[in-house]
Every structure is written in C-alpha cells, then in structure tokens.
Amino acid sequence: MTFKLWISNNLPEINNDIMKFEILYQGLINLIFKRTKGFKILIIQPNNYNNNYNNFDNYYNNWLNYSSLLQNKFSIINLQKLNFNYQVKKGVELLFVNELSKLFNLLKQYVLNLRHLIISINFGNKLRYSSQVIILLSQFIESQKNLEILEINDFWDPRKFSPIFDAIKSQKKSLKYLYLEGLKNFVPLLNILIYCNNLEILNLKGFAQMEENINFNFNFNNNNNNNNNNNNLINLPIKHLYSWDVPSYLDINDMGLLLKMINLSLITLAIDKVIDNNLLEIIKNFCPNIQNLSLGLFNTSFPEILPSLIYNLPLNHLYLDIFGYNFSDVLIDLTNSIPSTVISLYINFTLLPNQLDYFLNEMKAKPKILGIIDKYMIKNDHLEIIIKYAKIHNNNLKELHWFGNLDDEIIKDNMNEAKSIIPLICYPIYNFLDSKINL
Structure with a gap:
C-alpha cells in the first residue's frame, strides 16, 4: 500500500502499473549500488515472465539496467562470484549481443578477481550469434587472475573450435572445478584438461548430440588396455568425476580415455549410464583408489565384471542403479x-x-x-x-x-x-x- 501511494504521487503520468513497478525497481537497484561498500556476489537472472507485451517490449523489462553499474563501478571491484543466466528470446538475439557486449566490456575492466563464474545462455537452436557471445565470454574469462570455479553450458557452434577452450586454459593454474553442460565435442575438452594442473573436480552433464567428422588434434595413445602400455598418457590430477546423462556413444575411446588419464587420482566417480562393459574394465584396471562410486547400469545382460570391480575398491559410499535384471543368478x-x-x-x-x-x-x-x-x-x-x-x-x-x-x-x-x-x-x-x- 505504501509503495502504491508513492508511485501514485511520484509517477502520475504513467498509467501502466508494470512499468511503474519497473521504474521503482530500478530506483531501488540504483540506491543499493550507491550505498554498498562492494558486492561479493552478483546474480544476473532476468525473469522470463510472459505478458501481453511483444518480445521486443518485454526484453528490457527482463534486462539489467547497466546505468547502475556504470555509475557505481567500485561496487563490483571486489566481486568474487558472478552468476549470469539468460534465455535469449526469438527476435532479440542481436539486441542481446549488443547489451551483453556492454556488460562484459565493463566487467572485464573492473572485475579481475572472480573466484566463481556461472554462465548459462540458451540460444535455442539459433547459432548465428553464439560465436560473438563466446568471444565476449572468453575475453572476460581470460581477464580473470584467479578463477577457481567455472560452470558453463555449451551454447556455441560445434562446427568450429570454440575460443572458450583457450579461455579455460588461461586459468590452468587456478581452476579447481569445471562444470560443462550440453557438451557437443569431447576431444577439445581432453585437449585443455592436460593443462589444468590443479583441477580437482570435473562435472559433465547433459551431453548434446555429438557432431561427427570434426577433427581436432589429439596426440595421446588410446589404443591400449593396461597401465604398462599407457605410460605415454598424461596424468590428470582430477579427484572427482561426475558424468550425468551420458549417451551410449561415449565409450572407451573418449570416456575411457579420460578415466585412463585420471588413473590413480580418482576418488569419486559418478556415471549414470554405463552400457559399454569395456568401460567397467577400464575403471577396474586404472582407477583402484575410488572411494565414492555411483553407477547406473543399463547393459543388456548383467555385467560379470561388476562384483570384482566393487570388491577391489576401498569404497566408503556406493550407489548402484541396476536396471532390468533377475538377481536370482547373481545375488550371491x-x-x-x-x-x-x-x-x-x-x-x-x-x-x-x-x-x-x-x-x-x-x-x-x-x-x-x-x-x-x-x-x-x-x-x-x-x-x-x-x-x-x-x-x-x-x-x-x-x-x-x-x-x-x-x-x-x-x-x-x-x-x-x-x-x-x-x-x-x-x-x-x-x-x-x-x-x-x-x-
């Protein structure tokens, strides 16, 4: 009631209640930015509500007012965590890119010590502008001095080698946690992991349909099946590997190679869909130090190797998701x-x-x-x-x-x-x- 009275007295010429609320909201945001001694966390997650306005009119109702940042740059100098989550609406892609350019150009000047960056951008099926956005994002990542946690969804054009991988490589000394969602190509990921010497946690979720006939240089021998023949593989320091919504076409040539490279470092492994029994063989032979194990098994027959795999691990925590078997024959x-x-x-x-x-x-x-x-x-x-x-x-x-x-x-x-x-x-x-x- 107090806000309604204030709006009536101060914004009498505006008849649209939603627009009045937006103006009041931006006024409060400006006040917060002016009074703060410096934010440590900034979340940019515009509401994607639907109303009677068309997409263009509604775009700015859902967007951050950059004037607050431009007028109060010192409020973001000490920022440690940035969460940017946006679904780009049809018809406003170019406008989105232009506004995003202003935001990231501002941020990379003043925000240099992020610890945690979360980026989730949904272009739908539109890849026309994704390359421009990924360049902006890559430049921002490269400007950081000590990024430890990076979470990002794969929205870029899979037909091209994305600069995001080089940007991730720029944080090789500080990066400890990497989350990728909707990954469309596995080889570029392997090519950057070898540089991330302090990466402890790799979380892969929701693989997209992998693109075929995309060739990237990857020089590690992945044709052997035991430790003695894989000494030329670079060892990765990853301790915790999570892989959710794993497609059946990720097998020993990609996920298996990753497990071989992690080898003795692996403490936690979660794979929610294992169809290739050879992958279980690799886990048994190459990852003997797993303490936390979560497996989703959807094989056509019960994997005979599973009992010996589990038995030989120093497990503290075990999650078994086994689909569609009669356990009478294997229960013992x-x-x-x-x-x-x-x-x-x-x-x-x-x-x-x-x-x-x-x-x-x-x-x-x-x-x-x-x-x-x-x-x-x-x-x-x-x-x-x-x-x-x-x-x-x-x-x-x-x-x-x-x-x-x-x-x-x-x-x-x-x-x-x-x-x-x-x-x-x-x-x-x-x-x-x-x-x-x-x-």
Missing part, C-alpha cells in the same frame, strides 16, 4: 562384492523381500546409511526386513533414505516402528557425491 556374487568399508549404500534395483534379507545380512558391510530408491521395494514387506536388520545389528543403521511417502497409511505402523529404531528416516538425500567437495 553381488552380495559378496560389497566391501566392509562401505558406510553408505544406496540400492536402486529390485530385490524380493527374501533377496533383500539375504543381501543385507550376508554382505560384509554394515552401512550407517541405507538408501532404498527402487519404487518396487517401497513396500511393507521390505520395510519389515529393514527393521529386522536394524535390530539384529544393534541399531548400527543411523539413517534410512526411503524413496516413498513417509506418511503412507499402508505402511504407517511399520514406519512408526522403524522411526523408533532408526534415528533418521527421510526422503533420499543424495549428498555423498557433493559436487563442490572441499571448495
């Missing part, structure tokens, strides 16, 4: 493979109640955290098995992560009993693979 081998070192175990595959009973009580591990993810095991019979297990093992189980409604009337009685025995029961918290470990 799988049960025996779980190392005694495992303290948190997530099960995303279907076991009958008697199979779950055998699995929990016969495996060497006595996890403190148990995750039941598979929807076909969110039943009373399975919950009774877990309660029995918790009682037998002297309440060693401290957390149950249950992928179902905790207040379901059908399992209410058993759930109440479980809560009296297990200190914490909650919806699954998939946090043992924290993508910002120690950063």
Whole structure:
C-alpha cells in the first residue's frame, strides 16, 4: 500500500502499473549500488515472465539496467562470484549481443578477481550469434587472475573450435572445478584438461548430440588396455568425476580415455549410464583408489565384471542403479562384492523381500546409511526386513533414505516402528557425491 501511494504521487503520468513497478525497481537497484561498500556476489537472472507485451517490449523489462553499474563501478571491484543466466528470446538475439557486449566490456575492466563464474545462455537452436557471445565470454574469462570455479553450458557452434577452450586454459593454474553442460565435442575438452594442473573436480552433464567428422588434434595413445602400455598418457590430477546423462556413444575411446588419464587420482566417480562393459574394465584396471562410486547400469545382460570391480575398491559410499535384471543368478556374487568399508549404500534395483534379507545380512558391510530408491521395494514387506536388520545389528543403521511417502497409511505402523529404531528416516538425500567437495 505504501509503495502504491508513492508511485501514485511520484509517477502520475504513467498509467501502466508494470512499468511503474519497473521504474521503482530500478530506483531501488540504483540506491543499493550507491550505498554498498562492494558486492561479493552478483546474480544476473532476468525473469522470463510472459505478458501481453511483444518480445521486443518485454526484453528490457527482463534486462539489467547497466546505468547502475556504470555509475557505481567500485561496487563490483571486489566481486568474487558472478552468476549470469539468460534465455535469449526469438527476435532479440542481436539486441542481446549488443547489451551483453556492454556488460562484459565493463566487467572485464573492473572485475579481475572472480573466484566463481556461472554462465548459462540458451540460444535455442539459433547459432548465428553464439560465436560473438563466446568471444565476449572468453575475453572476460581470460581477464580473470584467479578463477577457481567455472560452470558453463555449451551454447556455441560445434562446427568450429570454440575460443572458450583457450579461455579455460588461461586459468590452468587456478581452476579447481569445471562444470560443462550440453557438451557437443569431447576431444577439445581432453585437449585443455592436460593443462589444468590443479583441477580437482570435473562435472559433465547433459551431453548434446555429438557432431561427427570434426577433427581436432589429439596426440595421446588410446589404443591400449593396461597401465604398462599407457605410460605415454598424461596424468590428470582430477579427484572427482561426475558424468550425468551420458549417451551410449561415449565409450572407451573418449570416456575411457579420460578415466585412463585420471588413473590413480580418482576418488569419486559418478556415471549414470554405463552400457559399454569395456568401460567397467577400464575403471577396474586404472582407477583402484575410488572411494565414492555411483553407477547406473543399463547393459543388456548383467555385467560379470561388476562384483570384482566393487570388491577391489576401498569404497566408503556406493550407489548402484541396476536396471532390468533377475538377481536370482547373481545375488550371491553381488552380495559378496560389497566391501566392509562401505558406510553408505544406496540400492536402486529390485530385490524380493527374501533377496533383500539375504543381501543385507550376508554382505560384509554394515552401512550407517541405507538408501532404498527402487519404487518396487517401497513396500511393507521390505520395510519389515529393514527393521529386522536394524535390530539384529544393534541399531548400527543411523539413517534410512526411503524413496516413498513417509506418511503412507499402508505402511504407517511399520514406519512408526522403524522411526523408533532408526534415528533418521527421510526422503533420499543424495549428498555423498557433493559436487563442490572441499571448495
């Protein structure tokens, strides 16, 4: 009510309430920029709301007013984190590029010590202006003196070698965390990783359709299958590798090569779709120090190598997503493979109640955290098995992560009993693979 009265008294000539709000909003932004002693975090994420205005009129309603920055440059000198997230609307691509040019030209003059940069730009299927934007972004990245965390989506034209890779290389001494979404070409990534001597975490998500017949120079031998024959590969210092939405065409020639190059450094590995059994063979032979493992297996038959792979790793945390198998024939081998070192175990595959009973009580591990993810095991019979297990093992189980409604009337009685025995029961918290470990 106070704001409405202020607007009525000070902006009487403007009849459009939304425009009045925009003017008031920009006034508040200007005031904040003038009064601040210096921002450490700046998030530029315009609202993409839809209203009766056409795309051109609505563009500026969703855009940052640069006058605030231009008039108060010292407010951003100490900036440590910048998050820029924008979806470019149809018909305003050129206008977007022009405005973005003003922003980045300003930022690269005054913002030189970013620690964390997040860039997400969605051009849709329009690649016409992406090369101009990527040049602006690359120049801004290169201007930074100590960038540690870079998160970016792949919006550029995959038919050309993007300058973004050279820009990433410019931060080779400081970069510790790299997140790429929608990667369209794997080889340029491998070509820059060899220079990033302090990169600890690589997070790859949502691979786009890879472009074929794109040739980049990559000089490392990737035709051998054991350590002795791969001494010419450069070792990468990456400790934590995450790969989500992995397409089936990423196999031993790309993802496998990356794993060989990381080799002994790897502590955490998460791959949500493994179809190539040869990839499991590489993990077993080249990455013996994995402590945190998450695998999604969608092979046509149960991978025989899986039990021996798991058994020989010093695992603390294990997440298994195994799709579409009858476990009668492999249950004993799988049960025996779980190392005694495992303290948190997530099960995303279907076991009958008697199979779950055998699995929990016969495996060497006595996890403190148990995750039941598979929807076909969110039943009373399975919950009774877990309660029995918790009682037998002297309440060693401290957390149950249950992928179902905790207040379901059908399992209410058993759930109440479980809560009296297990200190914490909650919806699954998939946090043992924290993508910002120690950063």
